[in-house]
Amino acid sequence: MSIAITATYVITGNLRENMSERFIMEDVWFKTGEIAVYLRNTGKIPIRIVAVYVNYTAQSFTPLELDLSGHGWLNFAYSWDSNRLYHINVVTSRGTQAAIYYRSPS
């Protein structure tokens, strides 16, 4: 009986956290050999960014954690071309994603 109760709590707790997690990309800045994404936590719990994809390819980056209403730049090296459309996808540790198409400067 006690095992069943514990399992229920874990399931509903994870679900509630996932549902409370929100973040947006306020800005994307194409710099030389680098892309900077400005993230803002708009959800109800802190978030941790665990993956960034450009055109569905994972990128290496410095881990970023944002508290409630926290915001900041997420920078990663990327050799981009001028005037091309890029799909940028950011993923949290709980699996929440924010994706955007962004055209690089010409």
Added chain:
Amino acid sequence: MNQLDWEKMKEDIKITDVARVSPWFVTKSEYRINVGRRTSGTYTDTQVIDSSYETFTESTSGTLSYYPSGYVLGGSTSWVSRSVSDLTSDNGVYMTFRSYSSGTDTSDFADNNTSDVDSSADKGTHSNFSAQQAGPDSTYDRLTEGNTGSASNTTLINAESFEGTWPPTGWTETNDWNKESDQVYDGIYSADFDGSLFYPSGNLDTPDIDCSGASAIYVDFWYRDDDLDSDDFLLRYYAGSNWDTISDLGSTTQEDQWLHYQQKITDSRYFVSTFRVRWSTVSVYSGETAWVDYVTIKKEVQAYNYELDLEVQWTNADYDKTNEELAIYVDERNNTHSVDATGGYVIFANGTPNWGSVTGTISFWIKWDTVGNRPWGQHDNMETRFSGTNLVLDWGAAGSLTSSTSFTAGKWYFIAIVWNENTDKLYLYVGDQDNPPTLDAQNNAWTSTVSTVGVTQNNFMASKGGVNPTDGHGDDLRYWNIDRTLAEIQSNYDTELTGSETNLRSYFKLNNNFDDIGPDNNDGSGSGSYSFSSDMPFDQPPTENIRVDVWYNGSWQNLFIDLTSGWNNASVSSYLDSSTFTIRFKGGTETGDTTQDKWKIDVTLLHVWSGEYTMEVEFLGSSNTEDWTELTWTIDSAWTSGSMSVTLQLYNYALGNYPTSGDGYISYLTSSANTDETQSQTITQDPIDFRNATGYWKMKVKGVKVTDTSFDFKADWVELSPVMSYADYQLDLNGAFAIDLSTYPLAYIQTVEIQLRYMANDTVENWHLKAYSWTDATYSDSGFNSTKGHTPIGGWDHYAVNLTDHWRSYVKDDGTMYVKFHDERPDSNQTTINIDFLGVRALFDGALFILKNEGAMTTHLVSLWVISSTIHQRYDISIFINSGETFSYLRADIRLPDGPYVVKVVTERGNIAVYSGS
């Protein structure tokens, strides 16, 4: 979808504009044409750049308007609110000034105490009438009731001439006194004493005569001397316990004749029930004879009834004021107690206070039950004691000074000891309850010192630790650390002090306590048996009322039934109708009053005043110095009080003053309170007299009202408007503009631009844009980026000026700007001008973001981005915008990039609005 996503979906924020400048603000009313005329169109045709325009043509005459640039307050008028920049139009925006009290207010002290308007003699006395003529200053006039009771005589021995039984009934005689008829003054017999070889002596005595309660005794008889020598024939009185020799009747050289002896006895020792008169013959030899005849003795008894009836008069009173009061200040200080130290004494602050200063004065009142012992002392060599009934001062040494006064019991004495070690002076002053202190004894070679003796214990009614306590009452003990003069002592020996008098160190009123109200604050305490007594030497509170009456129409009218401490005020408007005004102080109990009361009157004055308020202000301005053919001056204003008497004056520089009639003078009575009224006058004769050589002018507004309440003057519009006539053509017009400061606050404006689109039909003269300087109260282009004007080229011209960092002088606090457009000078060409557009706009030191919430919910903006090709700059913001509202967001710290840029705002829910600009 949860609530977060639902709310995010409902949000719709937009950036509608991003700008460095405000929109153009155009005039909302028709232009005022000072010189020239309108030929077509209206001001609305100048609001946008399009094909419609307003047309003006030059002319040879016109009217200019000038407004105040400053003001000068008159009298005690005070400024309340706003400024002269609010006086340029009749718009209900007031510059306000407050009136001041201008009524007369006079305090007229009583002139004399010598009047006798009721032909009734004064009763009672003033101690110092002049004290009533100043203050309140604690210098007072003590009014003392006078005794109006009369004296009556009772004959106790009536013309006894020894005609009947010898000796007469009740009389006694010894030895050879007899009645004989050899010498008589009256009748057949006289009393006779014949001498012999045996030198006999004898007495002839009257019976006991009841002279108790007498105020005087009259002794009257005739006597005769035959060969008597000195000391042979003596007159003696009996004082109840002893015989006093009064006169040596035998010493006369007028022998063998009847001599008349008369005496009024006032020595109260003889006012006893066993008073007698004795004629003594002593060792009278043969051939010597004494005679007495026709003896009369009367007793005078004084009745007592104390009354007060003292007139005080003004001879030059101001009797036509609105408010007239009689004001009398009664000194409130009264002695209330003394200490009855019979069986005890007083210790000051555990006995430690040392009053042995180099210079000093110690004074006190004392009434002994039995004269003796030691009234005050702190040490063997600083104390008082008695030798018999004389007071001895041991002052630095034993026996420094002895009083000449022989003190008696049952009487209040004032004693002051004054010393100065530097001058070797030691004085003793003594007074009593009926007489001021005088010098009693002095030691001008007093070489001792008290400043070094120290203190054993400081006592009153005893000495140095309770030694030899004296029984009786003590009061008002003072210690000063200076040697006071006799005049200083006399000035306040019989009145209580405040305790803060200069050089007074300790002061014990002994009014039911032992408090020291002097700065040393050495409160005392009683030792042994003591009590506080209502037996006091001075300043007893009066026991009856004191009335004050006014003399009016031949009789006295009552103003006060009694005076209380402090100010007593009563209106006398009903009685004060001439310059002579008389009052009287009258005792409240005037029959059967056996108590002599006293009142201390510090001030008696007439306080007369008129309630009146005045507002006076001069407005100052400047104008041109051209030839004026006519001048109209206008003031539109309101007053917070109705029925004001107002004068408006325009200064006449030719006369050198403000006119009091005619041109430059307007006088009127206002209507109801807070009603705008326009007063205007047109001057056609010598209008240039009303400005000086440099164009300076001034006008005065004065409002007066008889009232007890202050009022305000509210100036709405003040204008000087001269009419000019020229030989050539000119155009001069101005319009009013308003920058929306609610959207574009003054704090964010960097500068202001004025832009004109116009067309002239000739190109022979320059045209100028100016703005009204609110600080200089004149149109000016001072500080503009260009002041040279603009020369038309024959088609539509754009003429713009920038007010640079001088813009603030030209923008009123409410955003109002007056813009003038005029030609350079009159010329022979009659130019026609079309104006398509005239407007002003503000340039900001920063950026303006116009944000509109088109969503269904209030939105919270948390960040703003300014993005260019080289920078992505984020700014934290916190702006809430309600649904449907537009918000102007000015940021002085944000400079928009040159070239293309993007502005974004981000909501708290995560929505983003984007604006692209360049």
